[in-house]
Amino acid sequence: MADPNEPTGSLxxxxxxxxxxSASEPLLRLRGISKHFGAVQALYGVDVDLPSGQVTALCxxxxxxxxxxxxxxxxxxxxxxxxxxxxxxLVHIRTPGDAAALGIETVYQDLALADNLDIVQNMFLGxxxxxxxxxxxDSMERAAAATLASLRVTTVRSIRQPVATLxxxxxxxxxxxxAVMWNSKLVMLDEPTAALGVAQTRMVxxxxxxxxxxxxxxxxxxxxxxxVFEVADRVAVLRLGRMVAQDQLSAFDRQSVxxxxxxxxxxxxxxxxDATAMKD
Amino acid sequence: xxxxxxxxxxxxxxLSAAVWRGLFRDRPMIPLLALLAMLVVASELVRPGIVxxxxxxxxxxAAVPLAILAGCQTLTMLTGGIDLSVGAVASMSGFVVASLxxxxxxxxxxxxxxxxxxxxGLVTGIGVGVFxxxxxIMTLGMGLVVLGLANFWQLQxxxxxxGVPPELRWLGSGAFAQVLPYSLLVIVPLAAVILVGxxxxxxxxxxxxxxxNPIAARLAGARSWQILVVLYVISALLxxxxxxxxxxxxNVASVSLADSALLPSVAAAVIGGTSILGGRGGYGGTMxxxxxxxxxxxxLSSLGYPDAVTQILFGAIIVAVAAAYARVTxxx
Numbered sequence: 001m002a003d004p005n006e007p008t009g010s011l012x013x014x015x016x017x018x019x020x021x022s023a024s025e026p027l028l029r030l031r032g033i034s035k036h037f038g039a040v041q042a043l044y045g046v047d048v049d050l051p052s053g054q055v056t057a058l059c060x061x062x063x064x065x066x067x068x069x070x071x072x073x074x075x076x077x078x079x080x081x082x083x084x085x086x087x088x089x090l091v092h093i094r095t096p097g098d099a100a101a102l103g104i105e106t107v108y109q110d111l112a113l114a115d116n117l118d119i120v121q122n123m124f125l126g127x128x129x130x131x132x133x134x135x136x137x138d139s140m141e142r143a144a145a146a147t148l149a150s151l152r153v154t155t156v157r158s159i160r161q162p163v164a165t166l167x168x169x170x171x172x173x174x175x176x177x178x179a180v181m182w183n184s185k186l187v188m189l190d191e192p193t194a195a196l197g198v199a200q201t202r203m204v205x206x207x208x209x210x211x212x213x214x215x216x217x218x219x220x221x222x223x224x225x226x227x228v229f230e231v232a233d234r235v236a237v238l239r240l241g242r243m244v245a246q247d248q249l250s251a252f253d254r255q256s257v258x259x260x261x262x263x264x265x266x267x268x269x270x271x272x273x274d275a276t277a278m279k280d
Numbered sequence: 281x282x283x284x285x286x287x288x289x290x291x292x293x294x295l296s297a298a299v300w301r302g303l304f305r306d307r308p309m310i311p312l313l314a315l316l317a318m319l320v321v322a323s324e325l326v327r328p329g330i331v332x333x334x335x336x337x338x339x340x341x342a343a344v345p346l347a348i349l350a351g352c353q354t355l356t357m358l359t360g361g362i363d364l365s366v367g368a369v370a371s372m373s374g375f376v377v378a379s380l381x382x383x384x385x386x387x388x389x390x391x392x393x394x395x396x397x398x399x400x401g402l403v404t405g406i407g408v409g410v411f412x413x414x415x416x417i418m419t420l421g422m423g424l425v426v427l428g429l430a431n432f433w434q435l436q437x438x439x440x441x442x443g444v445p446p447e448l449r450w451l452g453s454g455a456f457a458q459v460l461p462y463s464l465l466v467i468v469p470l471a472a473v474i475l476v477g478x479x480x481x482x483x484x485x486x487x488x489x490x491x492x493n494p495i496a497a498r499l500a501g502a503r504s505w506q507i508l509v510v511l512y513v514i515s516a517l518l519x520x521x522x523x524x525x526x527x528x529x530x531n532v533a534s535v536s537l538a539d540s541a542l543l544p545s546v547a548a549a550v551i552g553g554t555s556i557l558g559g560r561g562g563y564g565g566t567m568x569x570x571x572x573x574x575x576x577x578x579x580l581s582s583l584g585y586p587d588a589v590t591q592i593l594f595g596a597i598i599v600a601v602a603a604a605y606a607r608v609t610x611x612x
Contacts, residue, residue, distance in 0.1 A: 096501055112499045114492035116559045117485075125489055126482075126500030134480040 025088045026051040027217040028073070028104075028186055033082035035068055042068040044241045045082070049234075050186060055208060055218040057228040057249075060238035061261050066221045067109075069238065070188050073219075074106040075099035102186075105179035109190040113171060113178075115164035119156065120144045122163055123178040147181045148173075151207055169200025176207055186217040193227050205231050225254050239264045308553040312568045315601075319575040327582050337459040339574050341452075341529060344463040345370075347570035348522035349541055350548035351474055352515040354566045357549055358478075359508065360491040360558030361415030363515045365404060365423035367542035370523030371535050372430040373397050374444075377524060378533030379437045381445035389445070394520050400426050401516025402509065409508030419512075430535040444527045452528020463525050470521070474563045487511065491558025547598045548573050573598070 026049040035043040043065045050056050060066045071077045073084075075093040084091050086102055093099050099106075113122050120137070123144045129136040144159055153173045156166065163171055172192055179187050189208065193201040208231050211218050222228050228235065229249070236246040237260040245252070245260045259266035324331045349366050356363040373393040380389035400422060407418040444452075455461040478484035489497040490504050497504055519538075526538055552569030554561025576597055580590040 096499065100501070106499075108499065112493070112496040114489045114496045114559065116492045117488060121485060122496075125496065126486065126502045128482040128485060130482065134476070135482065135485065 027087060029085040029088075030073070031083045031085070033069070033072060033079045033084075035065075035072060035077060035079050042241050043072070043079070046238070046241070046243045048236050048243060048246065050217045050219055051234070052185065052217045053212060053215050054233040055212050055220060055231050056234045056236060057232035058219055058221045058236050058238065059223075059225075059228060059257055059261055063240075064238040064261070065241040066238055067190065070106065070190060070219070070221060073099065073104060073186075073188065075104075100182065103182070103184045104186045104188070105182060105184040107172070107175045107179050107187065107189045107192060109194060113163045113175060116162055118162050119148075119159040119166075119174050122174060123147070123181060125178075127182070143181065144177070147177050151177055151180070151210055153177060153207075155203075167200065168196050169203050172196065172200070172204050173207060176204070176211070180211060180214075180216070184216065186219070187211055188219040188221070190221045191223065192220060193222070193224060201227070225257060228257070229254065237261055308565050309568065312552065312565055312572070316568055316572050316575065319572060319579060323575060323579045323582065326579060330582065333457075333459040335578075337455050337461060339571070339578060341455065341461040341463060342577075343570050343574040344461065344467045345452075345522045345526040345529060345538075346541055346544055346548060346574060347467060347567045348470065348518055348525070349538070349545035350552070350566045350570050351470070351563055352518050352522075353546050353549040354552070354554045354561060354563050355474070355478075355487065355511060355518075356415060356419075356515055357554050357556050358487045358491045358558060358561055359511060360494075361408060361419075361508075361511075362546065362556065363404075363419045363512065363519070364416065364542065365400065365419040365426060366515065366519035366522070366545060367538045367540075368423040368426040368430070369397050369400055369516050369519040370526060370538035370541070372400075372426050372433075373520035373523035374448075374527030374537050375430055375434065375442075375533050375535050377448065378444050378527060379433070379442045382443065386445040386447045390524065393524070394517060397516040397520035397523075398513050401513035404516065405509035405512030408512060409505035427535060434535055442533050444531050444533050448524055448528035449531055450528070452525045453531070463529070466521060466525060470518070471563060471567060478562060483507070483510075488559055491555075491560075493559075544573050544598075545570075547602070550602045551598070572601075 028050040030046060030048045033043055033046045033048075034041070046065070046069060048056075048058075048069070058066050058069065068077060072079045073093065075096045075098045078094050084093060091098075091102065093102070093104070114125065117125065120141050124140045129140050129143075131139070141159065148154075148156065148159065151173070153170075156170055156173075163174060166174065176187070176189070176192075192204050192208070196204060205227060208218055208220060212231075212233075220227070220231065232249050234247065235249055235252050235257060237244050237257060239261060242264070244264045245256075245266070256266040320331060323335075349370065352363045352366045373396065376393040376396060377386070377389045380392060384392070404418055404422045407413045407422070408415050451462050451466065453461075478487065486497060486502045486504075486507055489500070489502065490507060494504060522541075523538055526541065527533055530537065548569035549561070549566045550556060550569070551572060552561070552565030552567070554566060576594065577590075580593055583590075585593070
């Protein structure tokens with residue numbers, strides 16, 4: 001694997017490192033992930049597959065455990081039980097650094113951008129390039145510009161403007177660009193279209209499709225079923241810490257997703273597949 | 281100050297509020313230097329002939345320790361903190377050198393004082409970074425602890441001779457050609473390190489990020505507790521250096537030597553454009569802020585008002601400048 005601290009600068013046309021070991025092996029496979037906080041059990045033996053080149057939508061009501069699951073993958077929480085297989089290999093992700101080293105990047109709901117720093121400074125925050133001990137601004141600026149261009153983020157006036165001056169959609173685009181710059185193979189986005197206008201939502205959804213086209217595995221957490229049905233290839237539904245349904249998008253319709261989110265079962269049969277069965 | 285700025289704004293419609301706001305935000309040095317120039321002109325008008333090489337030397341000599349202490353505030357304020365222990369740490373360091381120099385020699389005494397200051401900074405940094413005590417409370421408390429320890433030390437050394445060693449007197453009050461103070465030999469390299477450190481190193485970038493959005497800094501993999509511990513040690517060491525210069529400048533070894541410099545050090549950083557909320561500012565503006573405060577002090581004392589009036593004016597001017605600055609630079 002390439003050094004994760006060495007950003008690619010732009011996305012490769014295809015991502016050979018992300019090629020699964022076998023056609024059926026997803027990039028990241030979680031088995032039996034459990035997590036509790038004190039007396040509160042947040043996740044009960046969750047299984048989930050995140051294949052390369054596909055967008056997996058993680059749905060669920062408030063408190064279903066979507067954010068906890070994301071944070072377990074991102075290395076912010078360590079699961080109590082369960083196993084994670086990265087490209088078929090058993091891995092332990094204990095810190096955000098471990099996740100970054102594998103190629104997992106997360107775009108958080110609160111965006112995690114520093115308002116007074118400019119776009120380049122934010123994209124390299126905590127991983128600045130140095131030249132003779134000092135910051136190498138030119139090289140960072142070029143890499144940031146190349147990444148933004150490869151994602152076709154063109155509405156930004158200057159990459160040296162503070163992110164406080166950007167619109168919500170532009171900020172989201174910067175956060176996504178920051179996530180994909182590090183040779184990442186899996187990008188997780190937490191409510192990427194929350195609080196965005198129609199045009200900006202369009203721009204972010206296009207961005208998600210572009211990540212998928214570049215061969216990355218994408219996981220999108222969303223309440224918004226319009227977004228889910230627009231960009232997702234696969235849907236996984238959490239309810240009260242349990243994975244109640246996981247399948248290709250074609251196995252669901254809007255009503256069945258809502259049913260799974262609220263009751264954990266659905267009487268609507270879109271296809272014959274048993275929605276609760278894992279497809280190992 | 282703000283009155284002069286307001287008047288010229290009213291006379292020149294092309295200098296709209298937006299222009300001023302942009303000027304303050306993007307090039308804060310220009311209005312700050314303009315303010316400094318106006319104060320120098322005012323000093324000359326009040327006392328014709330006063331502004332000359334000697335006057336510049338006096339101003340610089342007084343401004344250098346203040347600028348170093350204001351550097352402590354700038355660095356800590358960038359992370360959303362503040363260091364109210366700098367007065368006590370500076371006084372303690374100056375006093376330790378004065379009380380030990382006769383026995384151990386000045387270099388050893390300086391090293392001992394720096395170690396003591398670094399220990400105080402380490403405790404402060406652990407309190408702020410690891411135990412998440414608010415910097416205001418932590419540094420206020422640590423300042424009292426340091427002051428108490430210094431008082432205790434003073435009682436122990438009452439019998440022995442204390443006096444500011446000649447090396448510090450030379451450094452704090454001597455000057456090249458009676459104009460450029462030797463203390464510039466200290467602040468010029470210090471300022472260069474701080475300016476380059478803030479602008480061109482990853483550590484400096486993270487100081488801004490921690491003050492701007494601590495969550496973003498953490499998610500970016502920054503270990504903020506380590507950064508904060510190092511920061512408060514740096515701040516205490518800077519305060520100690522300021523204490524050495526201040527004791528050499530005043531030729532006084534007292535455990536309350538730098539107390540009166542604490543609030544001006546905060547004011548200099550604020551006037552210089554560093555946000556007390558963190559994430560914005562820099563050391564260049566702070567140094568000009570220290571010069572501005574020193575010139576104001578000299579101007580007020582040359583007016584010949586009683587001390588009480590001078591203090592009231594000084595406080596009022598600081599508040600007015602800081603308020604005008606906050607108003608002009610607010611982003612909304």
